[in-house]
Amino acid sequence: MAHVFALVQAAADSAAAYRDFPVIGSRAAIWIAAEIHLMFAAFVLGVPIFAVVAEAIGIFGKDQRYDRLAKEFTRLLLIAYSATAIWGAVFVFLLSTLYPRFWAYLTAIFGVSMWVYVSIFFFESFTLYLYYYGWDRWKQGRAKIVHWCLGILLNIWGTAVMFIADSWLTYMMTPPRDITPETSPASIKLWHAILNHTWMPINIHRLIGNVVFGGAIVGAYASYRFLAAKTDEERAHYDWMGYVGNFIAISALIVLPFAGYWLGREIYQYDQSMGITMMGGFMSWLWVIQAFLIAVLFLAGNYYLWVGMGRIPGAERFRPYTKWLLVVLVLGALVWGTPHTMIADSRELAAMGGSHHPLLGALGVMSAKNTAVNLMILSTFLSFLLYRRANIRQVVPWAKTGTRIQAAMFVIAAGVVLFFGIRGYFVEAIVRIGYSVYQVGAVLACIVFVTVIDVLMARGAQSLGAIQWGKMPPRSQYALFILAVTFTWLMGLMGFARSGIRQHWHVWQVMQDTTPYAATPALGYAAIMISTCVLIFLSLVGFIFWLGGLAEKSTFVPSTEAPHVGH
Amino acid sequence: MWATNLRIIGIVLGTLALYTLIANKIPQVQSEVPHALTLGANVTPEQLVAAGDQLYHGAGGCTACHGLGTRAPNLLTDEKGLGPIGARCGKREAGKDCKAYLYESLTSPRAYVVSGYEPIMPEMGRILSPQQIWALVAFLESQSGTVDVTASDIPAASGPAASAAPAASGGGGPGIAGGSTEPMTIIRGAGCTGCHKVGTEGGAIGPNLTHVGSRLSAALIRECILKPDTRVAKGYEKFVGVMPKMFGNQLTGAQLEALVQFLSSQK
Numbered sequence: 001m002a003h004v005f006a007l008v009q010a011a012a013d014s015a016a017a018y019r020d021f022p023v024i025g026s027r028a029a030i031w032i033a034a035e036i037h038l039m040f041a042a043f044v045l046g047v048p049i050f051a052v053v054a055e056a057i058g059i060f061g062k063d064q065r066y067d068r069l070a071k072e073f074t075r076l077l078l079i080a081y082s083a084t085a086i087w088g089a090v091f092v093f094l095l096s097t098l099y100p101r102f103w104a105y106l107t108a109i110f111g112v113s114m115w116v117y118v119s120i121f122f123f124e125s126f127t128l129y130l131y132y133y134g135w136d137r138w139k140q141g142r143a144k145i146v147h148w149c150l151g152i153l154l155n156i157w158g159t160a161v162m163f164i165a166d167s168w169l170t171y172m173m174t175p176p177r178d179i180t181p182e183t184s185p186a187s188i189k190l191w192h193a194i195l196n197h198t199w200m201p202i203n204i205h206r207l208i209g210n211v212v213f214g215g216a217i218v219g220a221y222a223s224y225r226f227l228a229a230k231t232d233e234e235r236a237h238y239d240w241m242g243y244v245g246n247f248i249a250i251s252a253l254i255v256l257p258f259a260g261y262w263l264g265r266e267i268y269q270y271d272q273s274m275g276i277t278m279m280g281g282f283m284s285w286l287w288v289i290q291a292f293l294i295a296v297l298f299l300a301g302n303y304y305l306w307v308g309m310g311r312i313p314g315a316e317r318f319r320p321y322t323k324w325l326l327v328v329l330v331l332g333a334l335v336w337g338t339p340h341t342m343i344a345d346s347r348e349l350a351a352m353g354g355s356h357h358p359l360l361g362a363l364g365v366m367s368a369k370n371t372a373v374n375l376m377i378l379s380t381f382l383s384f385l386l387y388r389r390a391n392i393r394q395v396v397p398w399a400k401t402g403t404r405i406q407a408a409m410f411v412i413a414a415g416v417v418l419f420f421g422i423r424g425y426f427v428e429a430i431v432r433i434g435y436s437v438y439q440v441g442a443v444l445a446c447i448v449f450v451t452v453i454d455v456l457m458a459r460g461a462q463s464l465g466a467i468q469w470g471k472m473p474p475r476s477q478y479a480l481f482i483l484a485v486t487f488t489w490l491m492g493l494m495g496f497a498r499s500g501i502r503q504h505w506h507v508w509q510v511m512q513d514t515t516p517y518a519a520t521p522a523l524g525y526a527a528i529m530i531s532t533c534v535l536i537f538l539s540l541v542g543f544i545f546w547l548g549g550l551a552e553k554s555t556f557v558p559s560t561e562a563p564h565v566g567h
Numbered sequence: 568m569w570a571t572n573l574r575i576i577g578i579v580l581g582t583l584a585l586y587t588l589i590a591n592k593i594p595q596v597q598s599e600v601p602h603a604l605t606l607g608a609n610v611t612p613e614q615l616v617a618a619g620d621q622l623y624h625g626a627g628g629c630t631a632c633h634g635l636g637t638r639a640p641n642l643l644t645d646e647k648g649l650g651p652i653g654a655r656c657g658k659r660e661a662g663k664d665c666k667a668y669l670y671e672s673l674t675s676p677r678a679y680v681v682s683g684y685e686p687i688m689p690e691m692g693r694i695l696s697p698q699q700i701w702a703l704v705a706f707l708e709s710q711s712g713t714v715d716v717t718a719s720d721i722p723a724a725s726g727p728a729a730s731a732a733p734a735a736s737g738g739g740g741p742g743i744a745g746g747s748t749e750p751m752t753i754i755r756g757a758g759c760t761g762c763h764k765v766g767t768e769g770g771a772i773g774p775n776l777t778h779v780g781s782r783l784s785a786a787l788i789r790e791c792i793l794k795p796d797t798r799v800a801k802g803y804e805k806f807v808g809v810m811p812k813m814f815g816n817q818l819t820g821a822q823l824e825a826l827v828q829f830l831s832s833q834k
């Protein structure tokens with residue numbers, strides 16, 4: 001085996017292992033191509049999930065609005081799809097020409113899965129064409145169900161494609177333990193490489209992340225259309241669409257931290273030192289920024305809901321509560337953003353006599369962070385609940401009792417979260433990690449049971465007046481833009497985190513990066529790269545939306561069901 | 568409509584600018600590639616200074632503390648009217664010339680702690696090779712001083728060029744923490760508190776050592792320090808391999824015994 005190692009490393013060291021890209025350099029070129037491809041990919045994976053759910057609501061809820069919404073989005077998908085493929089091709093060409101040695105290594109292991117990837121992509125495109133162009137053809141009865149199944153198939157292809165691509169990048173981060181620099185890539189079994197430590201956690205984290213992303217972009221699209229709308233009806237339609245986008249984004253966002261913690265735990269279990277580099281080492285500041293971004297997401301999402309109550313008759317009753325929710329959210333964000341270990345300056349050190357600040361130290365530990373994020377999730381859920389019942393008066397005889405039970409569930413869940421949060425300070429780390437499971441369990445149980453009660457309670461409820469869609473101040477729409485930009489940026493940041501923890505390795509502790517770009521840049525530089533990617537991506541998306549508008553002004557049809565009122 | 572478009576573009580650009588700005592305001596830490604430094608017997612002072620410059624701004628990690636203003640003294644610029652480090656290094660300690668002082672500052676920073684600062688500077692001999700240390704000394708001297716480091720100061724590279732892997736007590740110094748046998752000094756100097764809690768100090772990666780004497784005998788404690796993974800603490804099975812295995816090479820015999828005695832008395 002030694003000779004193979006000598007071969008691989010010698011080749012990696014020789015000049016032929018790499019080429020450079022003019023002006024911006026190889027790393028920046030690959031970075032931009034990969035990130036923008038990833039963003040488009042997330043979009044074309046997230047939106048079909050969205051479209052299929054909307055179509056189902058249209059079919060089973062007999063609400064035509066949702067069907068039109070689904071179709072409007074599928075149209076945007078067509079163009080976004082070719083953008084994904086173009087950037088994917090750019091990415092592969094750059095990788096194989098700039099890093100030929102490394103590319104050869106990856107293909108030696110993953111070649112077969114790459115062919116499968118391409119063929120699935122092919123099927124996926126054709127399913128998409130059928131899905132879109134068959135929309136008006138298969139509109140009724142059984143044909144409609146078949147059409148809907150096409151949508152499901154589209155999602156199956158999409159998810160499979162993502163799972164395959166995830167296996168390549170998770171292999172780079174956490175190659176199975178028995179693979180060493182001496183292992184010849186040709187001798188590595190494909191499944192063995194795919195089933196690495198972080199494969200499933202990343203699959204799940206990304207799947208959910210993509211739904212949030214899809215929702216956020218849909219929201220931004222709707223708010224743009226809302227601001228540009230000329231008639232009240234159009235405004236009402238896009239107001240409603242923005243609401244649905246935001247609803248989906250925030251609901252999925254609530255689950256994301258749980259998937260994130262799972263991923264983090266797997267990284268720790270794979271390699272302690274990698275975990276420490278990630279959370280406490282040169283990347284510790286990254287999590288402060290991540291916390292800030294997530295706080296912006298939660299705040300913008302909640303703000304949109306609160307402003308939205310203005311268009312709901314009867315919502316005045318709940319107004320006073322929003323300021324308390326705001327307090328909880330801001331406090332939670334502050335605690336979450338507090339880093340655990342940070343080299344303090346001399347004055348701080350003198351005050352605290354160690355590298356753990358009394359306050360930073362206490363608030364920065366995992367207990368406090370889990371507590372904060374769980375309370376933030378509970379508050380966001382409460383916002384939704386208030387929003388949901390803003391314009392109804394329950395008529396079921398047990399409405400009062402039901403509300404009391406719901407309130408009790410909130411109190412119990414918050415109590416459990418706080419109790420274990422405080423207990424966490426008095427036990428060893430290993431026990432404490434187990435506590436987060438109880439906290440998460442309490443929050444999830446609360447969400448599920450309260451929702452069930454709420455649905456039952458709303459039966460036959462008396463309406464205080466229809467939601468006045470379209471009666472929304474423009475400032476609320478800007479919140480949706482901030483949401484979309486922030487989410488895209490967060491994605492770029494986390495992509496940097498994922499590939500940054502490999503440090504100077506192409507494949508962690510197996511194949512070293514020997515280019516001049518092997519060092520992992522600081523956050524400032526990374527932020528400039530991320531902003532550049534986000535800007536390119538959003539400009540292209542803006543262009544796609546504009547094209548979508550050119551082709552067909554909008555699928556908006558006035559609610560009277562009159563045949564097209566001219567646009 | 569144009570007003571709306573402009574406002575949207577403004578919001579997007581503003582948000583991006585805000586995030587970029589925040590990320591550039593926080594301390595900038597780049598993760599460097601460990602770099603093997605080979606300096607031949609005929610190395611010139613200029614080469615040393617250049618190598619030291621690179622280390623200082625890169626893999627040495629010095630800029631995480633120095634140059635930020637408050638956390639550590641300025642080295643490349645004036646510090647409290649005394650000038651850059653090359654100008655003041657000869658005047659810090661009586662009887663120590665610039666070269667000796669700088670070498671000491673790097674290998675046993677706690678021997679002389681600049682007033683107004685806390686002893687947080689890591690012992691660089693544990694992270695850098697002797698060649699790297701001397702390159703840094705030459706670079707620091709070049710900051711408004713005269714470089715008098717020569718090839719003869721540098722111990723002949725033993726075996727393959729020392730890499731950035733923790734080298735046992737750089738330059739043949741007298742063990743961790745300047746050879747002190749005061750137990751808490753060793754514990755801090757060796758970085759045990761990076762992972763273990765001892766009394767009120769330290770982290771929570773490894774078992775709490777505050778009452779370790781009540782669970783382990785002196786012999787077992789010695790073994791745990793010398794061969795960390797032969798006996799795994801309960802509840803820490805997943806953490807096997809985390810505790811460094813080089814303490815046996817770094818501690819002097821007297822230090823090891825002082826440490827073991829101290830820990831076994833913590834009941």
Ligand code: HEM
Pocket residue numbers: 038042169202205206207209210253256257258259260261263264265294487490491494495497498
């Ligand atoms: C509220 C909590 C969180 C949110 C909103 C969040 C959001 C995101 C988003 C949007 C992505 C990009 C997904 C994609 O590319 O499809 C992502 C990826 C990632 N997240 Fe999280 N995350 C959260 C928590 C965490 C935690 C706690 C960890 C680990 C300790 C983590 C680690 C990662 C990593 C390593 C990636 C990179 C995956 C990749 O795109 O290659 N996340 N996260």
